[in-house]
Amino acid sequence: MKKCRICKSPIEPFISFGQMPIANGFLTREQFADEYFFELQAAFCANCTMVQLIDQPEPQKMFHENYAFFSSTSKRMAVHFEEFANHVKKDYLTSSNPFVVELGCNDGIMLQHFANSGIKHLGIEPSVNVARVANEKGVQTISEFFNESTAKDILGKYGQTDAFLAANVMCHIADFNSVIAGIKMLVNPDGIVMFEDPYLGDVIEKTSYDQLYDEHVFLFSLSSIKYAFEQYDMELVDIEPQGTHGGSMRYIIAHKGARLVSKNVYTQLEKEKEMKLNKVETYNVFRKNCEKSRDSLKQLLVDINKRGKRVVGYAATSKSTTILNYCGIGPDLIEFISDTTPIKQGKFSPGMHIPVRAYEEFMAKYPDYAVLLAWNHGEEIMDKEKQFKAAGGKWIIFVPEVKVV
Ligand code: TYD
Secondary structure (H helix, E strand, C coil), X not given: CEECCCXXXXXXXXXXXXXXXXXXXXXXXXXXXXXXXXXXXXXXXXXXXXXXXXXXXXXXXXXXXXXXXXXXXXXXXXXXXXXXXXXXXXXXXXXXXXEEEEECCCCCCCCHHHXXXXXXXXXXXXXXXXXXXXXXXXXXXXXCCXXXXXXXXXXXXXXXXXXXXXXXXXXXXXXXXXXXXXXXXXXXXXXXXXXXXXXXXXXXXXXXXXXXXXXCCEEECHHHHHHHHHCCCEEEEEEEEECHHHCEEXXXXXXXXXXXXXXXXXXXXXXXXXCXXXXXXXXXXXXXXXXXXXXXXXXXXXXXXXXXXXXXXXXXXXXXXXXXXXXXXXXXXXXXXXXXXXXXXCCECCCCCCEEEEHHHHHHCCCCEEEECCHHHHHHHHHHCHHHHHCCCEEEECCCCCEEC
């Protein structure tokens, strides 16, 4: 029997998505034979309410010198992170010489706004290639996996931090308890922790099961975050819901008793109870909804294919690895996936081996249908691709339900 990664209670999977490759593991033809697979299964802990993967590949298999995800590929996300940085500067950096730490700073998309204002900062980014880009931008970044022991080293070298930030990173780290122990040590008595990740409530509501992939070892809610931090005498003091990544939650945490707990926290905790996020039945319904979504997406693509129409995928996201592999969608149904990230182009999608091509190929000859694999950037993409629609192109979307628009 597996144990909860947070509270060590016994857990059982409520869903298996089957064998999955590394979600960001875009590969060459020569690498097909050695591709790594693991069983992607998710569980709910009835004790602490954390939703989590049963198994996660070793971090070194996911985050390395060839990591394929660069945060700065979305213009809207760039604006989002500038606003996040400004909010922290204005509302939380009150000392005369503040120090800001960001975990998983990627290419420096957020931390650059502190660096450019001359604020003392440190990025911690295990993927060497993206950390290099951050350093080149003038963002001081070290390449490490963060845990209790690296926190000690950082504390010795740089001292305590006023603001410990992270975006779409905390839910990646299997040994979350060690991360919290490190944070507890590193954040000064008046300091804050602010991080955001895809929100469990949105995933359940929208059946956006593609938020479950190797990197996303947790799907957080207020109740699970509250439990996890209370183990270390830290307190959830506020939340700020975000529209990013299909619905995210920003959590604001402080040392116990250091700040007042906002009523937003109590209200949202109540909502979570109304949504029954604390009940195992919810996850059994979710599994059935995933199966329905899978079957209708596959059927739709098979039907379109029979009609001899051209279909391409739009954006080779990590999330799409779960969709394509779980639904069994390969190059027979999707001709290629268009993506703007140079490191992904010319390679093949993990597991299903659909070719990934430059965005220019999508532009050069519009397909009849494009599967919106980056549905979370839907607004930005629809805005940008008005011509595709005007030329008669149709979008296939699958969140919150499968349809053609
Ligand atoms: P994102 O949803 O952030 O990916 P993930 O599921 O990996 O978190 O989307 C980023 C990917 O989408 C990246 O490979 C670049 C690609 N992309 C495009 O190709 N065109 C676009 O207009 C956008 C916004 C993203």
